[in-house]
Amino acid sequence: MPADSLLSRSVSRPLGEATLTLNAGLAHDPLTRAIAPNIAMSVNNAFTPGEGGFSADGVADLTSLPFLYAGWTNPTVRQLELRIAALEHTDDALATASGTAAAAAVFFSLLKAGDHLILSDVCYAGIHELARKMLPDFGVEVSTVNLSRMDDVVAAIRPNTRLIHAESPCNPLLRLTDLTALGAITRARGILLAVDSTFATPVATCPIDLGADLVIHSLTKFMNGHGDAMGGCVAGPKALVERIRSRAGVYLGATLSAQNAWLIMRGLDTLVVRMRAMSASAHTVATYLQAHPAVSGVIYPGLESHPQHALACAQMRLAGALITFQVRNPDAVAMRLAQASSTFDYAFSIGHQRSLAVFLKTQDLLNSSFELSPEQLADYRRYAGDGVFRLSIGLEDPQDLIHDLEQALSA
Numbered sequence: 409m410p411a412d413s414l415l416s417r418s419v420s421r422p423l424g425e426a427t428l429t430l431n432a433g434l435a436h437d438p439l440t441r442a443i444a445p446n447i448a449m450s451v452n453n454a455f456t457p458g459e460g461g462f463s464a465d466g467v468a469d470l471t472s473l474p475f476l477y478a479g480w481t482n483p484t485v486r487q488l489e490l491r492i493a494a495l496e497h498t499d500d501a502l503a504t505a506s507g508t509a510a511a512a513a514v515f516f517s518l519l520k521a522g523d524h525l526i527l528s529d530v531c532y533a534g535i536h537e538l539a540r541k542m543l544p545d546f547g548v549e550v551s552t553v554n555l556s557r558m559d560d561v562v563a564a565i566r567p568n569t570r571l572i573h574a575e576s577p578c579n580p581l582l583r584l585t586d587l588t589a590l591g592a593i594t595r596a597r598g599i600l601l602a603v604d605s606t607f608a609t610p611v612a613t614c615p616i617d618l619g620a621d622l623v624i625h626s627l628t629k630f631m632n633g634h635g636d637a638m639g640g641c642v643a644g645p646k647a648l649v650e651r652i653r654s655r656a657g658v659y660l661g662a663t664l665s666a667q668n669a670w671l672i673m674r675g676l677d678t679l680v681v682r683m684r685a686m687s688a689s690a691h692t693v694a695t696y697l698q699a700h701p702a703v704s705g706v707i708y709p710g711l712e713s714h715p716q717h718a719l720a721c722a723q724m725r726l727a728g729a730l731i732t733f734q735v736r737n738p739d740a741v742a743m744r745l746a747q748a749s750s751t752f753d754y755a756f757s758i759g760h761q762r763s764l765a766v767f768l769k770t771q772d773l774l775n776s777s778f779e780l781s782p783e784q785l786a787d788y789r790r791y792a793g794d795g796v797f798r799l800s801i802g803l804e805d806p807q808d809l810i811h812d813l814e815q816a817l818s819a
């Protein structure tokens with residue numbers, strides 16, 4: 409029996425996002441009728457000679473083959489992949505060991521020597537460095553562009569531009585890219601558009617509906633949501649995902665483990681309610697920060713003061729759980745948040761059920777990660793000045809978060 413039909417319930421009508429988040433890709437175990445997904449540990453699954461087949465370029469068709477080898481996918485991982493594909497309004501997904509592995513899978517599967525990649529000038533530092541430091545060694549040209557400026561995008565396109573990698577909202581600025589405008593540019597020129605939607609999640613934005621070809625997530629963040637499993641994924645049309653799976657899943661060993669797939673599915677069960685609650689709390693906290701005399705700037709897509717608030721309203725169904733803000737004495741505030749807060753953990757990462765805070769010094773990011781032109785640097789400083797606190801708001805009562813921020817801000 410084909411792998412996908414072993415897993416999916418048949419559904420005769422379109423489902424709402426909360427229902428999809430719980431149920432897409434999930435069926436009772438055919439043998440035991442277990443409701444919760446099993447963790448399938450077997451690396452191999454038996455098959456009959458001649459069963460199923462590979463396409464001419466060696467790609468296994470998961471809709472006509474049973475499971476073979478966990479390097480392609482496995483029954484638990486496949487349930488996660490099908491659920492993510494449904495949430496992102498597309499056909500297929502590949503789950504990977506981390507979000508960075510998902511971006512590496514896209515770059516190394518779709519680009520070849522002589523191709524040109526355009527990358528957001530500001531995005532998750534690990535992926536920025538992967539593109540700028542590794543891809544040129546393999547003959548791929550890389551340019552970094554402020555993807556909130558469509559004129560700059562058009563000017564940067566070369567005859568050999570094959571892929572644009574965007575991130576919206578971007579880490580750490582919370583600057584947005586107009587995905588509809590960018591999608592129109594890429595489609596008209598036959599360029600692929602991959603969007604890292606880790607900060608938005610499908611609860612806020614479905615990039616494929618707006619014109620992206622591929623959506624990338626760090627599942628380590630909001631999608632799992634509990635800070636206890638790393639994972640990543642790339643979702644998109646079947647042919648593209650099959651190409652990425654056959655190259656990165658198998659040759660680069662990007663595959664996700666069954667245990668982590670199970671944890672991430674359990675986290676996904678509550679994604680919609682978590683995102684709604686955290687986004688509402690983030691709005692309350694951002695509004696408090698904006699009115700605080702010690703705070704010199706707040707960036708939150710849900711505030712009217714965000715430079716792209718209109719775009720946020722058009723493109724994001726909710727404004728998300730991340731806030732950045734600036735203060736005049738960041739070292740003292742960082743120390744108090746790290747040592748005296750009973751709610752915030754002072755740590756990198758985002759998207760957990762518990763709130764996280766960290767100070768990101770602009771000069772440190774410039775030294776280690778981002779190489780910005782004078783115009784790009786001016787834009788960076790417009791959002792972040794000399795540095796920003798990045799808050800990832802969790803599920804605590806917002807008044808407790810505000811209490812701890814008040815203590816940290818007003819000593």
Ligand SMILES: Cc1ncc(COP(=O)(O)O)c(C=O)c1O
Nearest residue numbers: 506507508532579606626628639
């Ligand atoms: C937007 C974004 N994409 C990708 C990643 C990488 O994810 P992972 O840590 O799962 O490799 C991160 C990590 O912070 C991120 O913020």
